[in-house]
Amino acid sequence: MKLQRLLISLTVVNAVLLVFSLAQSPSVAAHGNAPVLRGSALQIVDERGRVRASIAVLPAHRQANGELSVETVLLRLITENGRPSVKIGASEESAGLALVGPSGTKDTYVQLGAKGTASSLKLKNEDGREQIVEP
Secondary structure, eight states: OHHHHHHHHHHHHHHHHHHHHHHHSOOOSOOSSOOOOOOSEEEEEOTTSOEEEEEEEEOOEEOTTSOEEOOEEEEEEEOTTSOEEEEEEEESSEEEEEEEOOTTOSSOEEEEEEETTEEEEEEEOTTSOEEEEOO
């Protein structure tokens, strides 16, 4: 009987403490703008953990041919087979968009770009046919 009274007393004390702590806790409702997500890169992965989209800042580096590649922000949308099918890039010198063919193709793509004061549109098919449009 004493054990039952002790358990009831502890339950009542716990309930009082719970009500008190809930009354004291600050509101969790959002006020104003949500906080900013910051980082040096972002990856979206599928249910298997494969990267399906990414955005990153690529640092300037020297290419194999000796040419300097400037710092670039690059967004990639990637197929389930790992092929980056959509790329959007931007740097201080240029900006571009590339849409490439499905996995298994090498030369099917559309490139839209602006470099310096010039812009161009390049279309290429897998059969080798190519068209470049420049103003």
